[in-house]
Amino acid sequence: xxxxxxxxxxxxxxxxxxxxxxxxxxxxxxxxxxxxxxxxxxxxxxxxxxxxxxxxxxxxxxxxxxxxxxxxxxxxxxxxxxxxxxxxxxxxxxxxxxxxxxxxxxxxxxxxxxxxxxxxxxxxxxxxxxxxxxxxxxxxxxxx
Numbered sequence: 001x002x003x004x005x006x007x008x009x010x011x012x013x014x015x016x017x018x019x020x021x022x023x024x025x026x027x028x029x030x031x032x033x034x035x036x037x038x039x040x041x042x043x044x045x046x047x048x049x050x051x052x053x054x055x056x057x058x059x060x061x062x063x064x065x066x067x068x069x070x071x072x073x074x075x076x077x078x079x080x081x082x083x084x085x086x087x088x089x090x091x092x093x094x095x096x097x098x099x100x101x102x103x104x105x106x107x108x109x110x111x112x113x114x115x116x117x118x119x120x121x122x123x124x125x126x127x128x129x130x131x132x133x134x135x136x137x138x139x140x141x142x143x144x
Contacts, residue, residue: 009071009078012122022058022065029055070118072131077108078114088114091135 001041069080075087076090093110105119120129134139 007073009073010124012070012072012118012124012126012128014065018121019065022062025058025061029058030103039074070116070122072128077116079118086112089114089116094136095140097132097136097141 014061029051032054036047036050062080067082069078071078071080076088076093078089079087089108089110091121093112093114094108095111096107098107098109100117103119105117107115107117109115122128
């Protein structure tokens with residue numbers, strides 16, 4: 001744990017290089033659109049999907065990196081996102097921690113079915129892991 005007081009939430013933020021990389025990725029859908037649509041209509045129908053797929057992936061990454069916040073403190077974990085609002089799980093409510101390889105992340109699940117998804121790319125993930133080890137029973141941690 002850090003030297004912050006117990007009442008101050010500890011943010012888990014993405015590193016600046018990832019934020020910059022995410023912002024720069026806007027070029028990928030633009031280049032894809034130029035390549036596919038640059039010389040008239042595409043020859044194949046599926047070519048229309050290439051720029052839109054690239055744009056969708058960029059939007060997902062950018063949304064996660066810039067708009068989703070994750071905090072923890074002595075009482076629990078807080079997840080803030082535009083699509084969910086504020087989701088607060090007290091440590092005592094958390095019954096499981098799952099590793100989800102397909103999403104490259106983890107899910108904290110509460111006894112009432114609420115859950116928080118996160119990955120360990122964020123700055124402070126090691127301190128957060130230590131907090132999880134301190135506060136969650138081994139059977140709930142799923143080997144983490």
